[in-house]
Amino acid sequence: MAKGDERTARGTVRTITDLARIAGVSPGTVSRALAGKSLVNTKTREKIEAIAREHGFRPNQMASGLRRQKTGVIGVVIPMGHDSRQQISDGFFMTLLGFLADELTQEGYDLMLRRVVPGDDADWLDRFIGSGMIDGVIVIGQSDQFALIEDVADGYLPMVVWGNHKEGQRHCVVGTDNRLGGRMAVERLIAAGARRLAFLGDTGPMEFAARFAGACDAAARLGVEIIALPTHLSPDRASEEIAGHLAATQGQVDGIFAATDTLAALCLTALRERDLAVPETVRLVGFDDLPIARQTAPPLTTIRQDIAAGARGMVHLLLRRLAGEETESLVLPPQLVIRQSA
Amino acid sequence: MAKGDERTARGTVRTITDLARIAGVSPGTVSRALAGKSLVNTKTREKIEAIAREHGFRPNQMASGLRRQKTGVIGVVIPMGHDSRQQISDGFFMTLLGFLADELTQEGYDLMLRRVVPGDDADWLDRFIGSGMIDGVIVIGQSDQFALIEDVADGYLPMVVWGNHKEGQRHCVVGTDNRLGGRMAVERLIAAGARRLAFLGDTGPMEFAARFAGACDAAARLGVEIIALPTHLSPDRASEEIAGHLAATQGQVDGIFAATDTLAALCLTALRERDLAVPETVRLVGFDDLPIARQTAPPLTTIRQDIAAGARGMVHLLLRRLAGEETESLVLPPQLVIRQSA
DNA sequence: AATGTTAATGCAAACGATTGCAACAGGAAA
DNA sequence: TTTCCTGTTGCAATCGTTTGCATTAACATT
Known part of the structure; x- marks a missing residue:
């Protein structure tokens, strides 16, 4: 029986409608139950949750994203303007990326990674933002794209950039002094x-x-x-x-x-x-x-450079921007670490 | 005028329907034109493309994904079973990730990165696959999750794993001998x-x-x-x-x-x-x-280890699996590099 | 008993792009 | 002139979830 159950469990209940049919309620109720809204009767909710668990049901994030107009995904883009090849494997970027992944996961966001060569694709940033796949974007490194980033920042709030701060700039940047x-x-x-x-x-x-x-x-x-x-x-x-x-x-x-x-x-x-x-x-x-x-x-x-603090700062600033707030840039203090080479 | 144009260009035309209205055709035609299908009149297509370019229009990938039942995104997941902290910043994983990003980009896919701790979330792999956000998944490292990966492989074709090959295993793995x-x-x-x-x-x-x-x-x-x-x-x-x-x-x-x-x-x-x-x-x-x-x-x-070859291999195997093919594992030969420490 | 109130649920319209099918125009063939 | 293509286009359903509004039942109030 366990075997049979598992078999049917796999993918039988794909949509919220399938689940609704089994539970004998409407899709709307299932949606509300799974979203944890207060409007559903406790017994109904428990029943729905039980069925969902039993069949390993997961709501389709694409559909949900489309309807709610948000995806739960943050884009992370690495522009490689200067040294086009393999900058991505540079230890610094990778360490930062690792911390970003941790922070975003903790905040319930997924991370979509894109490596772009601005020379080949002048439209890289607008394309990413306009794709509808991401709620916000983190740009790792200004590369030689400062002007373009400034332009985009004027019309798009949820963006935070790792890089250098320049007096009077308009995009929100996090970086070391x-x-x-x-x-x-x-x-x-x-x-x-x-x-x-x-x-x-x-x-x-x-x-x-x-x-x-x-x-x-x-x-x-x-x-x-x-x-x-x-x-x-x-x-x-x-x-x-x-x-x-x-x-x-x-x-x-x-x-x-x-x-x-x-x-x-x-x-x-x-x-x-x-x-x-x-x-x-x-x-x-x-x-x-x-x-x-x-x-x-x-x-x-x-x-x-305190990379962990930088990642944390970027994510938190981005969250505030997602909430509609205009945020200031964050400049982190560098620290001299004396070892033996000087 | 350029200024005004740019202003209106930003986001005025968000949907294919907006664009259709301007072009004086139906949304369906716009969709076909932008998808490069042969059924549309050349003149109509050019007009539509011109308007799209002018207004910086990009189709919403969520909607497209929902309808077509594919997203153009490949999930990359790093399970951290043994050493839970910061394995992600390990040079090896990061180098592999960099190459994967390159290969996937080249094949027209986006990369969604997830770092999971199987201990905290026993359901990590099914959850990712079932999210509806990804067309296929690449698992970087088997960690201590061999059995679970085998289970999933039985019911889900588009998965390729980096790791060790074991006689008779059922999931498709790429790795060094x-x-x-x-x-x-x-x-x-x-x-x-x-x-x-x-x-x-x-x-x-x-x-x-x-x-x-x-x-x-x-x-x-x-x-x-x-x-x-x-x-x-x-x-x-x-x-x-x-x-x-x-x-x-x-x-x-x-x-x-x-x-x-x-x-x-x-x-x-x-x-x-x-x-x-x-x-x-x-x-x-x-x-x-x-x-x-x-x-x-x-x-x-x-x-x-030839990491670049490994990344290339994983992506190509995954593409074949996305096309419905059952593929064999790929075991790469290690190579002794003699320097000075032995 | 009639009315008002609340809690729980169903209904149906969105979200934006895709696509099978029908419709239409223009031209060729008879 | 009628019939039949062929090439384009429009129409409307569909993908799976969410959510405003309407509906229902149950219960309290007068």
Whole structure:
């Protein structure tokens, strides 16, 4: 019997109407019972719930979404404007995504993930929003799409963006104070004895540009020079580029601020290959405090972003925006984590 | 005028019916035109397309999904049975997820991500499948849910699982030959001169159990001993546990096979703290060949899983299953990558 | 007994796109 | 001129749930 029951249980009762027929009530009543509304008689509700449980019934979310005009899904989109390939596997984005998944789940939302290349599809954001599949959207990284995001923000409230905050911007952004972080990194390098500094990274994306700007602030204030060593973020190209930079600046640099821990780790490998001692000959500071920062040799001194707090902040701001509220941006303080590389 | 146009363009035409009214045709015709069906007159189609473009119209995917009984969304679910916290940020899962996102996008599907804790919700898989939101599901890791997955597979075709293949199983799985990989790891350790071996990892999850089994195979065949050092995967606990193991086995182990590169990297740090030279005193082999494997000091010798090929395989198998085909599992060959740790 | 009140349920119209079938126009064939 | 295509289009039902409104029954009030 258990066997037979299970057989019939699978998919016999697919719709709320099937269930209503069995329970001897109307579909409307079933809907109300399952939604936990107070209007249904307790006995009726219990009966309906029992049948639902027995047959493993689940209401169709598409139909429900269509009728209620909300889906219970939040879109998470990663635009890859600068380094189109495989930025998605970057440790930072992935860590953030993991926390976002946790937070959204906890709030009862599902997460729809989309990775887009704005160059191929200028319409990426409107398309996602207009699809009707999502109640709100989280954009991970402004990439080179700042203007487009501003445009969309004017007409669409439930959007929160991870990225850099710029005075007077109109979209709601959550992110670390990159400029301050950059200052802290350079101050640390100098405190550790460095005098000829370099910034390793791509200054295209706003966040990195801000880190570099902060680095320049501090360098200028303390009267030391700093040069930019443009480097792509994708690990394959980055390695060669770093090697090239080290060869070109041979001995002229004694402190490096890497835009990312990932880059810093690659840099560390490259320094080792050239037998440059860290931190004795060259000091190195990263950014992010990814798990990898603890595991390099020597462990990385870095500027920590509180990714968990960032994810939590984004989700909570988004919830308030879903409720119709206009919210301010959230700028998180960076934190210097001193290990051994500087 | 551009300004005014843009204003009206935003959301004036939300439904296919609005668009039909403007174009002076029926909603059905608009639907057919936008779907690219051959039945509509070329001129009519062009007119409709023009209006759609002008007003930035996008059909509602919920409504379309409801009617067509398909959503264009693939569910990706990560069950966290063993180590409930933060397995999602593990490098391996994230890399796989990135490739999956790419492949699915390319095939025109969206990706809905869900992280579940089977302990809290025994019904996790049926709930996801029954939600009506997804056309098919990809399960990343069998965790401790093998039996449940087998059950579901009997009644639900469009599911593909990443994990370990077991003789005679009924669900379609894609994964590396973990047992063979385990053998290769131990063979390498022995070839590098190790004689007292240890396996570092949690043998609960099937994949790791298989790696350990393979390691035992090889050890037995070559006549060396191997002990298991049970270790959780979450980085916080793992570090202490590894330190404990090293203290306990002081000097009795000269070759370690870590279940994961992540663990191997942590192990490397612990070894360095105890001044145990790698590979001279202790040889170390990891598993996965994550980006981090290149960046440790010394770089890790490891067993490579072809994650990109795995993702591609999963998506293509799933597409065939969506078309109604029963597909076989796919077992990928592991590959020994020799670097400097063994 | 007539009326008012409340609680519980049913009815039917939405939500927005798709699609089988019918209808229509224009032209070709007889 | 009539008949028959063929190519386009409109009509209306449908997907499964939700929800405003009407209806009913039961019970309290005068």
